[in-house]
Amino acid sequence: MTLLASRDEADRTAPPARGTPADPRWVRPSLAALLLATAVLYLWNLGESGWANAFYSAAAQAGSLSWKALFFGSSDAANAITVDKTPAALWVMSLSARLFGVNAWSVLVPQALMGVGSVAVLYAAVRRTSGPAAGLLAGTVLALTPAAALMFRFNNPDALLVLLLTAGAYCVVRALEKASPRWLALAGVAVGFGFLAKMLQAFLVLPAFGIAYLIAAPTSLGKRLLHLLGALGATLISAGWYLAVVALWPAADRPYIGGSQENSLWELAFGYNGLGRITGDEVGSVGGSPNGGWGGTGWDRLFGNEMAGGIAWLLPAAAVALAAGLWFTRRAPRTDGGRAALILWGGWFVVTAVVFSYMGGIIHAYYTIALAPAVAALVGIAGTQLWRARGNPAAAGTLSAGIGLTALTAYLLLARQSDRLPGFAIAVLVAGLLCAFLVFFASRLPDVARRLVALGALVTVLAGTGVYTVATAATPHSGALPSAGPDTGRGMRMGGGGLLGTSLPGDELAALIRRDSANYTWAAATVGSNNAAGYQLGSGAPVMAVGGFNGTDPAPTLEQFQEHVRKGRIHYFLGEGMMMRGETGSDAAERIAAWVADTYEPTTVDGVTVYDLSR
Known part of the structure; x- marks a missing residue:
């Protein structure tokens, strides 16, 4: 940007010709210090x-x-x-x-x-x-x-x-x-x-x-x-x-x-x-x-x-x-x-x-x-x-x-x-x-x-x-919607989650999800990806996210879910099936939750409603 250079100054920080490696001796130590400080800031x-x-x-x-x-x-x-x-x-x-x-x-x-x-x-x-x-x-x-x-x-x-x-x-x-x-x-x-x-x-x-x-x-x-x-x-x-x-x-x-x-x-x-x-x-x-x-x-x-x-x-x-x-x-x-x-x-x-x-x-x-x-x-x-x-x-x-x-x-x-x-x-x-x-x-x-x-x-x-x-950087952040600044992290919760919150199972529920999980394709199913993520991370077993992130995807359909249950692929259904829904998208998750609630007896484990689909 030569037009900005003052006529009476050609100081040592002026840019070299494009692509040339000639830099003052202070450059490499300064760059190393910048990258090291950045690593400490982001990793600490x-x-x-x-x-x-x-x-x-x-x-x-x-x-x-x-x-x-x-x-x-x-x-x-x-x-x-x-x-x-x-x-x-x-x-x-x-x-x-x-x-x-x-x-x-x-x-x-x-x-x-x-x-x-x-x-x-x-x-x-x-x-x-x-x-x-x-x-x-x-x-x-x-x-x-x-x-x-x-x-x-x-x-x-x-x-x-x-x-x-x-x-x-x-x-x-x-x-x-x-x-x-x-x-x-x-x-x-x-x-x-x-x-x-x-x-x-x-x-x-x-x-x-x-x-x-x-x-x-x-x-x-x-x-x-x-x-x-x-x-x-x-x-x-x-x-x-x-x-x-x-x-x-x-x-x-x-x-x-x-x-x-x-x-x-x-x-x-x-x-x-x-x-x-x-x-x-x-x-x-x-x-x-x-x-x-x-x-x-x-x-x-x-x-x-x-x-x-x-x-x-x-x-x-x-x-x-x-x-x-x-x-x-x-x-x-x-x-x-x-x-x-x-x-x-x-x-x-x-x-x-x-x-x-x-x-x-x-x-x-x-x-x-x-x-x-x-x-x-x-x-x-x-x-x-x-x-x-x-x-x-x-x-x-x-x-x-x-x-x-x-x-x-x-x-x-x-x-x-x-x-x-x-x-x-x-x-x-x-x-x-x-x-x-x-x-x-x-x-x-x-x-x-x-x-x-x-x-x-x-x-x-x-x-x-x-x-x-x-x-x-000093504030732990978790959840779906983190924000910059002090004390803005959204922590994970024990028990029920939600559309944007993540639920971590208690010890008893985590043990229940893991029980006989090797005999099922999915150890459990629940509405919404954030709910499923917490149960899966807490138990280590696959958990089906019914309806995807928002609970509004047609995956699986009620018929497909019922077929999975008949073939013994899903062990438990977790939660009441409550969710936020917009004015668009599929209602398949709601229908699945309603069918489960009408068909199976609920129990409560660590504050979470559990339906045993194998019964």
Whole structure:
């Protein structure tokens, strides 16, 4: 981003030529320290979260026992139904469980390592266009984003998604250097496998990747279009092979596709987990408002009480960074690497933020981790470049404004936690405004004072998000809907569970489920995947999740369930069959629960209603 470089300064932190390995001696120790600190932050006391999201932990347990369950992402080793996602993240967890046993660490550590890898890959991507200082700042911001600390210490698919998309962005940066179709195709492969982690959400980065290459690749327009076509083919192949295999596999010889109404992975990918998330028309969904909504939509959604703590700390700074960077590089050559990087990361940031702000379907606060790499890259790139150009009043004023705006944002967010952090919010605001003032005049200060101002501004900018990130990492999180911040974990319960809660069986119930379990395909059945997950993890025996995650999938039907019972495949039915149901989806689970209650005598074990289907 040469247009931002001040004429009177060629300091040692200026970026090297793209692709060159020449870095100052302080870079490698600094990077090693960053990665080590990130590993400590994401791994420390990780086991306190237990099974975290038991829904995925149970599927990892199933995959550790059955290769078919691993391949399809089944909820249980007997392969009744899959989770409601494509299973790439489960492949990693299941293999880890096969190697190290089924326990909290084997399930959660892979995600923490993905977090360290994401920081490293983001550093590498930003460094190639903007230098090692920018890369280190970007990596630090990513590591200290609360939503990142939450998800890299949890076992949802988001950790793998972010790692793959960040790797895809790195590949695009490499492709832009010499108009490399190979690197661009690798970016497509990374996004395609991101689809296998969390379906269509992975494709939100494609407009940014494509536009950056189309504008800035150093080759003719025809070749740029041809390269993009090849990369799109690589994306479709790396994402579509799995959909094709599942579609061609005989339905009777595989588990039911959870989250779909027609036992179709295509329906799941492009309906419930696809366009339905945008429109709110998600057949089988429950929760949200009565008309299917999930909270108010609008430009300020990411600053609302639910989502702000995870991601909002540097959102205004990222917006300022993007606008300023594009303005200062408006006269740069078409192939300018700095501007191409801004288009790449800025496009990722804008498209994802707009979709999250206005989507009408299911959305949860932890989704915002998908914004973290783009926000971090923009702050790293523009922050270091504006500092280098501080002799320019426009650059100094923009950097000063960004610091002040970040301090104000941190104050507003920390004020919501004033009972936990008394006085800290005001301290951050005052320090931030002071640093913003001093930064504007930094070019006139002596070297030592200037360095102190830079250090103070950096600490102030990261103070709010850093404290909130540490609080997030220090809090155990479990359940289906974790949130960033202190004391927001949702613990697993003993006894009855629910749609979004997970039930752990007491000792007596766990022993009952295990009793003679080898003589049955499923030791027990219960409505809803979270209920089934707790019983399965607590007993170690396969438990059928009737109706899938929401209890609204037609799997099994009443007739199929009755056939399983007649053939002695299911031992117990657990719970009263109470569930939440939306206005759409199958009522098969309700019918099964009603039939069981009408046909069998109930008993109560550890507070849970139990029906013995073998009688």
